[in-house]
Amino acid sequence: MPRSPYRPARLRRAFFRGSDAVRAGLLTPDQLRGQAWRKLYRDVYVDAAVPVSYALRCRAARLILPGGGALTGVSAACLDGVPIGEPDDLVHVIAPSGTRWERRGCRLTRTPYLPADHLVPGELPRTIRLRTAWEIASARNVLEAVAALNVVFRHQRPSRRAMDPWVAADPESPAARAIDLADPLAESPQESRSRVLLVSAGFPRPTSQYELHRAGRFVARFDLAWPEARVAVEYEGEVHAERIGRDRMRLNRIHDAGWEVFFLTKEQLREPARFRIFCDQLRRALARNRAYDK
Template sequence: MPKAPRRPPQLRGRIFRGSIAVSRGLLTRNDLRSSAWRPLFRDVYADAQVKVTHRLRCAAVRRWLIPPGAALAGRASAALYGCTAPGPNEPLDVLVPKDARIGPTAGLRIHHGEIDPGDTVDRAGLRVTSPARTCWDLARWLDVVEAVVVIDTILASRLTHVSALREYALSRAGRRGWRSLLRAVDLADAGAESPQESRTRVRLVLAGLPRPQTQWVVADQGRFVARLDLAWPEFKVAVEYDGLWHDDPEQFHRDRRRLNRLLGGEWIVLHVTAKRLREDFEGFLAEVRAALRRRSHSPAGR
């Protein structure tokens, strides 16, 4: 029968430096390789019975890996605000003062830059970038579509608003990324209710289509008919993103029934899935363009 791995009581339920545990004689290097301990980052371990959350990973980074003055940033910061759902092993963005020394570290994306007064806040004991600074960094570090996906959620959470982000960008005119933030803010919409809805909307707008309305409510003589993900009401054209929740047959049935009512009311409703966005966006774009073109020349679009 295999010998149970060593689990000193001093380390149970804790995160710790492996080198310190070894120097104090609590564990050996070989013990650290056992199933009792989970490596989080270089020389940082957790008791394997501890549930490793995003916040716990961030707390380990803040305590053990980054210098004073640094902050959790980008997607890591957005997740601490509840605006993204990072993967369990996703590298964490950290913003480090320009003059701070820190080498490449597995599991971290290290960004050096100026940190202005007010650019960081305390979030449940962790130093994170402010919502505005987080949006600026996202606009600098991600492509515009993925930046807007997160900024949409930050706006929807009312952590900041469009005019504040524009003011923030303009106050930093001439610094790297200020135009990127303005562009992302111009594309952002707090009405988006899922990352894929945001991706769909932004890609359509970047392709040259008119900007759609989000969560457009259709009523008939004052009675609710449907709420549409994306809509061009002047043309009675809409786009619905079909997500994984359509595995629920009852939800699928309810949605199709309400959309059939729209079709009876002369709306064109186009559906898109993640697979279509990924593999045939150009084909989908052509369908939306054709629908808008057709309606722009028909009585329904007037």
């Protein structure tokens, strides 16, 4: 029967600097390379019995933060209790200009000045909620920025309204644009991406999670809708496809209420040519239904 890997009590269920463990005589270099430990970063390990989550990787990053550095963006939001981040996502760090630091699995943002009142005091430095949301909004990919902001705002950490002074101070910035596009009602990242792409394509801003009622009775709830034109869009992921396959009567009730529904797929979001065709169809429907209203 194979022997269980050696795990000193001090290191069980914990993350630690490998060099510190070897220097303290808790492990030998060969033991450190064994199956009992999982490497998180260079010289940072965790007990292999501990499931690796994004929050764990964020907490472990305190062992390698550069001088004056702090967690920010989605990493700070995750530690604030926002359900965001996948285990393999980059951990976001902010540090003063001129900082020379690099770690695989981390992304560093350098800033000329990080006021002390922008940091949450404690063992693990992280930016306050307002600065955290601003850093998320400043991401190069506006689709990912808005998707993350929607989760943050939905959990009120901070609220969307709390960002108004930051937007007013720099209204032309990419961050202000991302915050303006955010919608806490969005229930999934793909729904967020759909909304941003449609608004960027020139469509009027849709209402998220719109509920259609007729004669006082609930008919349907749509991911995105233009109620005045009686047109809706739903992102057709696996859940939607399964639901629609089970309940065609739902579509009949929607059509009977005078609405049109368009289903946006993952392929249409990814492929520009397909997305353009979808947009053309949607524009015709909006124009058609507005003309009908008149």
